[in-house]
Amino acid sequence: MPPGALGTNGDIDIRALNLAAFEFARTIRNNPAEVADAVAALDYLGGELNSSPRWISMDSLTRAQMLQARQTIRSYIGISQAASSQAVVDTMLLLAKAYQAGDRAKVQQLLGSPIFVEPPAAVEAHLNDLPRMPAINNVTTRADQLSPELNITGG
Numbered sequence: 295m296p297p298g299a300l301g302t303n304g305d306i307d308i309r310a311l312n313l314a315a316f317e318f319a320r321t322i323r324n325n326p327a328e329v330a331d332a333v334a335a336l337d338y339l340g341g342e343l344n345s346s347p348r349w350i351s352m353d354s355l356t357r358a359q360m361l362q363a364r365q366t367i368r369s370y371i372g373i374s375q376a377a378s379s380q381a382v383v384d385t386m387l388l389l390a391k392a393y394q395a396g397d398r399a400k401v402q403q404l405l406g407s408p409i410f411v412e413p414p415a416a417v418e419a420h421l422n423d424l425p426r427m428p429a430i431n432n433v434t435t436r437a438d439q440l441s442p443e444l445n446i447t448g449g
Contacts, residue, residue, distance in 0.1 A: 295338055299387055300331055307342060307349075308441060310335040315438035318430040326421035327393035333367055334386035336430065340364030341379045343437065352440055359433040366430060371420045372412025381409050389421070 295306045300313055317332035341364075343349045343357045368375055373382055385407050392400035405414035412420075 295334075295383065296387070300335055307339075307346075310339050310342070311434065311438040311441055314339060314434040315431070317424075318427050318434050321426050322424040324422055326418065327390040329421045329424045330386045330390035330393065332424070333371060333373075334383045334390070336360075336367050336434065337364050337379050337382045337386070339434075339437070352437065356433060356437050356440065359429075360437060363430040363433050366427065370424075370427075372410050372417045374409055374411045377409040381407075385409050 295310070299306060300309050314332060314335045317328065318336070322329050322332075340361045343352060343360050349357065364379075365375060367373075368377075368382070385404055389401065389404045392404060401418075402414060405417050410417050
């Protein structure tokens with residue numbers, strides 16, 4: 295994650311956990327920027343919780359379920375399972391910024407990215423209508439709740 299991503303200059307891991315737990319607990323309609331940030335956070339967490347030594351104390355079931363959650367959201371949005379997490383995170387963060395800026399030309403360019411396996415209109419429809427996803431909400435909430443128990447205070 296680049297500095298300042300997801301609206302924080304602080305601990306990006308904790309911000310991503312908080313954001314994902316909040317966003318996937320509800321239905322989001324007509325706010326594709328918010329959905330794009332949530333997808334970026336979730337995709338990032340799938341890798342970070344499973345590769346960073348910082349998270350080694352988190353139970354393996356939660357970490358494995360975070361990878362499954364990443365697969366689930368990729369399928370829903372229309373993102374290739376084979377896309378690198380970095381490409382997904384970068385594209386989704388740029389999409390969020392383009393939506394926030396009202397830059398339709400940039401949005402359309404990004405929706406044509408090779409990370410997507412669905413046509414731009416289908417991806418955009420999913421970004422405009424994210425249903426509550428209980429399985430993703432459960433794992434993101436559990437991971438978010440576990441982070442203070444691990445005495446995590448920095449990055």
